[in-house]
Amino acid sequence: MTSSPVLTASGLVKQYGALRALDGVSLTIRAGESVAVMGASGSGKTTLLHCLAAVIAPDAGSIVLSAPGAAPRELVGLSESERARVRREALGFVFQEHLLLPELTAVENAALPLLLKGLRRQDAERHAAVWLAALGLAGMEGRRIGQLSGGQAQRVAIARAQVTGAPVVFADEPTGALDSATSSEVLDALLLATTGQGRTLVMVTHDADVARRCSRIVRVRDGRIVGDSETDATEALSPASSAPRSAAAWPAPASAPAPASTSTSTPTSTSTSTSTSTSTEANR
Amino acid sequence: MSNVLPLARLLSRPARQGRAAIALPVVAFAVTTALLLVVAGGARMFLVDPRAGAEGGLYGILAVLALVLLAVPLVTLGAAAARLTSRRRNDRLATLRLLGASTRELWSLTVLEATAIATAGALAGVLLYAALLPLVGLLPFFGGPVGVGAVVVDPPLGAGVLASVVLIGAASAAASLRGVAVTPLGVRTRSEAPAKKTTAFVVGAVLIVGVVALVANLGTLAPLLGPAVTLVVLLGLFAGALALLNLIGAPIVAARGRAMARRARSAAELVAGRELAAHAGPAWRRVSGMALVSFIAVVAGCGLAIADAAAEACPLMADIRTGVLVTLGIAFVLLACAVGVTQAASVLEERELIVGLDRLGIPDAELRRARRITVMVPLRWAAVGGAVLGLMLAFPLVGISLIVAPLSVLTIALTFAAGFALVAAALASTRPIVTGIRRGAL
Numbered sequence: 242m243t244s245s246p247v248l249t250a251s252g253l254v255k256q257y258g259a260l261r262a263l264d265g266v267s268l269t270i271r272a273g274e275s276v277a278v279m280g281a282s283g284s285g286k287t288t289l290l291h292c293l294a295a296v297i298a299p300d301a302g303s304i305v306l307s308a309p310g311a312a313p314r315e316l317v318g319l320s321e322s323e324r325a326r327v328r329r330e331a332l333g334f335v336f337q338e339h340l341l342l343p344e345l346t347a348v349e350n351a352a353l354p355l356l357l358k359g360l361r362r363q364d365a366e367r368h369a370a371v372w373l374a375a376l377g378l379a380g381m382e383g384r385r386i387g388q389l390s391g392g393q394a395q396r397v398a399i400a401r402a403q404v405t406g407a408p409v410v411f412a413d414e415p416t417g418a419l420d421s422a423t424s425s426e427v428l429d430a431l432l433l434a435t436t437g438q439g440r441t442l443v444m445v446t447h448d449a450d451v452a453r454r455c456s457r458i459v460r461v462r463d464g465r466i467v468g469d470s471e472t473d474a475t476e477a478l479s480p481a482s483s484a485p486r487s488a489a490a491w492p493a494p495a496s497a498p499a500p501a502s503t504s505t506s507t508p509t510s511t512s513t514s515t516s517t518s519t520s521t522e523a524n525r
Numbered sequence: 526m527s528n529v530l531p532l533a534r535l536l537s538r539p540a541r542q543g544r545a546a547i548a549l550p551v552v553a554f555a556v557t558t559a560l561l562l563v564v565a566g567g568a569r570m571f572l573v574d575p576r577a578g579a580e581g582g583l584y585g586i587l588a589v590l591a592l593v594l595l596a597v598p599l600v601t602l603g604a605a606a607a608r609l610t611s612r613r614r615n616d617r618l619a620t621l622r623l624l625g626a627s628t629r630e631l632w633s634l635t636v637l638e639a640t641a642i643a644t645a646g647a648l649a650g651v652l653l654y655a656a657l658l659p660l661v662g663l664l665p666f667f668g669g670p671v672g673v674g675a676v677v678v679d680p681p682l683g684a685g686v687l688a689s690v691v692l693i694g695a696a697s698a699a700a701s702l703r704g705v706a707v708t709p710l711g712v713r714t715r716s717e718a719p720a721k722k723t724t725a726f727v728v729g730a731v732l733i734v735g736v737v738a739l740v741a742n743l744g745t746l747a748p749l750l751g752p753a754v755t756l757v758v759l760l761g762l763f764a765g766a767l768a769l770l771n772l773i774g775a776p777i778v779a780a781r782g783r784a785m786a787r788r789a790r791s792a793a794e795l796v797a798g799r800e801l802a803a804h805a806g807p808a809w810r811r812v813s814g815m816a817l818v819s820f821i822a823v824v825a826g827c828g829l830a831i832a833d834a835a836a837e838a839c840p841l842m843a844d845i846r847t848g849v850l851v852t853l854g855i856a857f858v859l860l861a862c863a864v865g866v867t868q869a870a871s872v873l874e875e876r877e878l879i880v881g882l883d884r885l886g887i888p889d890a891e892l893r894r895a896r897r898i899t900v901m902v903p904l905r906w907a908a909v910g911g912a913v914l915g916l917m918l919a920f921p922l923v924g925i926s927l928i929v930a931p932l933s934v935l936t937i938a939l940t941f942a943a944g945f946a947l948v949a950a951a952l953a954s955t956r957p958i959v960t961g962i963r964r965g966a967l
Contacts, residue, residue: 296883296884321963321964322888322889324886325883325886325887325888325889326886326888327886328884328885328886329885329887329888330886332886334884334885336881338877340877340878340880340881340884342796342799342878342881342882343803344796344799344800344802344804345795345796349795349799353792353795353885354885354886356791356792356795357792357885357886357888362790362795401885
């Protein structure tokens with residue numbers, strides 16, 4: 242792996258009362274990697290993910306985010322609102338329980354990070370619809386989350402995580418609530434939408450099969466890294482996957498917010514039947 | 526069923542969100558009980574106190590009017606407290622269901638806990654009432670302070686009040702389980718887009734017009750009914766009109782939410798608009814007390830305008846003035862408590878979503894704005910709806926000159942300002958819960 246580091250953590254310490262959840266963790270994650278963080282319950286893997294993702298601040302140590310096209314940035318020492326800004330602008334998230342807003346339609350959920358970045362509603366939804374289509378959800382833009390299956394909802398969450406073109410996506414047991422067939426499909430979608438586009442995926446999982454699909458496995462025990470190895474995952478996509486393999490099938494990231502301007506970068510048109518119509522009102 | 530009691534004892538241990546989720550409903554039940562005791566004691570005084578003299582009948586009717594007006598927010602607050610109690614249960618109910626607990630056992634657990642919390646709150650309310658009593662005794666009626674002895678509730682009435690508060694708590698908790706499907710995989714409260722309630726709106730609007738027409742023509746019926754029956758009918762029509770306002774309130778809020786979501790330019794407007802459209806009923810109920818407060822403000826404003834003109838000459842008028850101010854004050858406290866409690870309930874219920882939005886990096890201000898919109902939009906409609914209804918009902922009785930009298934207008938304006946300020950304060954008081962959730966402390 243010769244690509245440049247996108248996240249560099251050194252000497253991370255996090256203490257919860259008497260419990261030392263992270264005990265001097267150092268880790269470098271490079272652009273385009275898919276890293277599975279594994280460990281027993283209480284090993285500190287989720288704390289590590291939350292520190293790297295600027296959700297919580299470690300008590301000591303350093304985390305440098307080197308997003309492409311931006312100056313390297315130290316995350317430790319940022320205020321809560323500054324960390325929220327980093328998450329909003331540079332990171333994407335996929336959770337086990339997808340945490341989508343049930344009142345919003347699929348396309349509105351996926352467009353939410355773009356709205357938070359200041360994009361116009363129309364542009365944000367158009368871009369989100371392209372992502373949904375690329376993830377096999379064309380025609381479902383106007384559905385509410387309760388009208389989608391677990392796997393479909395998780396794809397909406399993947400679209401939401403990637404719609405801003407975040408260079409790093411964090412996933413916390415993204416397939417934990419799905420059956421094995423759906424789990425495999427969602428993992429395909431997640432890998433293709435992230436590392437397949439040259440982006441980085443950091444994923445906490447307890448599932449060895451899921452971890453093997455990543456390019457690297459980091460094992461955590463008692464707040465320390467006890468194993469760090471590359472896998473032989475040369476073909477991330479499962480044979481049964483229906484997700485598009487061609488890079489051209491995936492949308493380009495939406496441009497940075499330009500409140501004064503009406504245009505955003507036009508998403509790459511997809512080779513799938515992208516119904517980019519965002520006439521979600523019809524379904525409301 | 527025999528295992529319900531041990532289970533209830535186990536589940537009464539504080540959870541992560543425990544303290545706020547238990548303390549808030551206890552406080553709300555305590556406030557409800559204390560104010561209900563104050564109102565009941567006051568109403569009893571007007572009905573039996575010999576100082577009312579020849580005007581005794583009128584005093585009694587006005588006291589019952591105040592009781593009718595305050596009954597709605599009192600019950601709303603009690604129900605809100607009960608709902609907050611049962612929200613806390615949801616995750617545990619699903620687990621118990623998974624372990625094989627029957628629907629009946631879940632029902633018993635929920636009602637048992639709500640009853641226990643309501644009882645604790647009601648007993649605390651008695652203490653609060655005891656503390657308030659000296660102040661209530663200072664209220665000037667019949668030409669001077671009424672004295673504690675006159676307003677204190679007698680034991681049977683007090684016991685009745687306590688029993689009704691506990692009953693409201695238990696009944697609301699049971700009702701809150703009705704719309705919830707507790708499955709082993711979780712507690713589902715929503716999935717599909719809500720249906721438009723056009724029929725409810727049309728029926729409500731037509732019935733309100735009917736009530737207004739009846740009130741306007743009550744004078745024609747009065748000779749047939751006699752003064753006492755006419756007043757009872759009038760009170761009934763007022764209460765009915767307020768109940769009907771609740772019927773049309775939710776569809777208006779839902780329509781407003783849909784329109785807002787359609788035109789939303791920011792994440793806060795989109796989230797708030799969809800939230801209002803999907804949960805218009807709860808959103809309206811949260812602030813429906815404001816409709817009542819502004820309704821009372823119009824009626825009270827007219828009452829004050831009459832009383833002010835005649836207060837010097839007639840002690841009854843001065844008493845009416847005091848009475849409407851006390852009623853308004855109590856309605857305000859109830860409104861603020863209800864908004865605080867229901868907001869806390871909804872924050873705790875939306876915990877996971879708040880965490881999700883926080884992970885996405887939603888700015889604090891944007892989240893606050895979304896929450897503010899979901900409260901303030903229905904609040905505006907409730908305030909306007911209550912005031913318009915008050916105007917429509919008061920106009921045939923007192924005429925436009927009293928409605929636009931400076932004292933009436935001033936009362937209405939001050940009521941609006943105080944109502945909005947109180948609700949904003951109640952909303953702000955739940956901010957620590959949101960912050961706690963975002964920091965992972967709750």
